[in-house]
Amino acid sequence: MRVHKLTFAALVVAAGLSLTACQNDDDGAGQSDPSAGSTASSASSASSASSASSSDGGSGSGGSDQGDGKESAGTSSAGSDSGRSSSGGSGSGSGAKPAKCTxxxxxxxxxxxxxxxxxxxxxxxxxxxxxxxxxxxxxxxxxxxxxxxxxxxxxxxxxxxxxxxxxxxxxxxxxxxxxxxxxxxxxxxxxxxxxxxxxxxxxxxxxxxxxxxxxxxxxxxxxxxxxxxxxxxxxxx
CATH class of the missing domain: 2.60.40 (Immunoglobulin-like)
Incomplete structure (x- = not known):
């Protein structure tokens, strides 16, 4: 009877150790998964931030390009106006010679x-x-x-x-x-x-x-x- 009790006790201890090991494995896996999830989340956040930064930079650049485009258009328009003004001056008297006296x-x-x-x-x-x-x-x-x-x-x-x-x-x-x-x-x-x-x-x-x-x-x-x-x-x- 004593032998059986020792054996049973040994089994209980072994079972307890096995359960503890399993729990430790589970705990390690659980700890690993949140870490991985945090890393993925951080990567995702970094990606989103990078994307947002790139988008902001593109808007700023595009705004600058658009601004440049507007300035360019304005310059073109001014040049066109200058041409009209010059043409108009030519026809209106600024550059036209007076007619002969009659x-x-x-x-x-x-x-x-x-x-x-x-x-x-x-x-x-x-x-x-x-x-x-x-x-x-x-x-x-x-x-x-x-x-x-x-x-x-x-x-x-x-x-x-x-x-x-x-x-x-x-x-x-x-x-x-x-x-x-x-x-x-x-x-x-x-x-x-x-x-x-x-x-x-x-x-x-x-x-x-x-x-x-x-x-x-x-x-x-x-x-x-x-x-x-x-x-x-x-x-x-």
């Missing part, structure tokens, strides 16, 4: 320019730009004197200057010179002054403001009456 856009007047002691008489013709816009004028105006003996055309004297931009509301002058009638006779009576602006065919007829007559001549050919270029003023001769 008879209809000019107010033409004349006044006596004679100064006591001068050898010849002089009339100053004024051209005032009343067109509402700047215009270009140059060369010689056509000048004819209407007389009781017919029309006398003035002869050009001097060299024309460069084309001149006549601002709206401003004036430019030229002179007409003629010989004084000192013969004591009636001479050739002047009845009017006809002025044709440069490069125009339409004329303006004015009252003659100078001496009332020219000296009589057997063959008046107009060479006695002189006209200066646009921009000249004062005495001819």
């Amino acid at each position: 008879t209809d856009g000019l107010e033409v007047t004349a006044k006596n320019g004679f100064i006591e002691g001068d050898r010849d008489g002089s009339v100053v013709v004024q051209l005032t730009n009343g067109s509402g816009a700047d215009c270009v004028i140059s060369g010689f105006a056509g000048v004819d004197l209407k007389t009781n003996s017919g029309t006398i055309s003035a002869t050009r004297k001097g060299e024309p200057g460069d084309p001149y931009v006549l601002k709206n509301g401003k004036e430019i002058d030229f002179y007409v010179s003629y010989p004084l009638n000192e013969s004591g006779g009636s001479g050739v009576r002047i009845t009017g002054l006809v002025v044709t602006p440069p490069n125009e065919t339409k004329s303006v007829t004015l009252d003659w403001p100078g001496n009332g007559s020219l000296p009589a001549s057997d063959s008046p050919d107009g060479a006695q009456v002189l006209v200066g270029p646009i921009g000249s003023a004062g005495q001819g001769g």
Whole structure:
């Protein structure tokens, strides 16, 4: 009986050891699994964080790219606007040259320019730009004197200057010179002054403001009456 009790006791002890070992194995496996799960979870979290970081970085980069794209588009648009502006300036007057002065856009007047002691008489013709816009004028105006003996055309004297931009509301002058009638006779009576602006065919007829007559001549050919270029003023001769 004692032998059987010892054997049974040994079995019980062995069984207890076996159960303890199993529990330890189970505990080790359980501890290992949470560790593995924690590692996987950490890896997953790291992956998610990396993905989120990459996504944020991509958004920032994309935002920067988009920002660059907007700036680029803005630059392109600005360039396009500049082109339109340049084109528009070309067509609107910033770069366009003023048109020539026309008879209809000019107010033409004349006044006596004679100064006591001068050898010849002089009339100053004024051209005032009343067109509402700047215009270009140059060369010689056509000048004819209407007389009781017919029309006398003035002869050009001097060299024309460069084309001149006549601002709206401003004036430019030229002179007409003629010989004084000192013969004591009636001479050739002047009845009017006809002025044709440069490069125009339409004329303006004015009252003659100078001496009332020219000296009589057997063959008046107009060479006695002189006209200066646009921009000249004062005495001819």
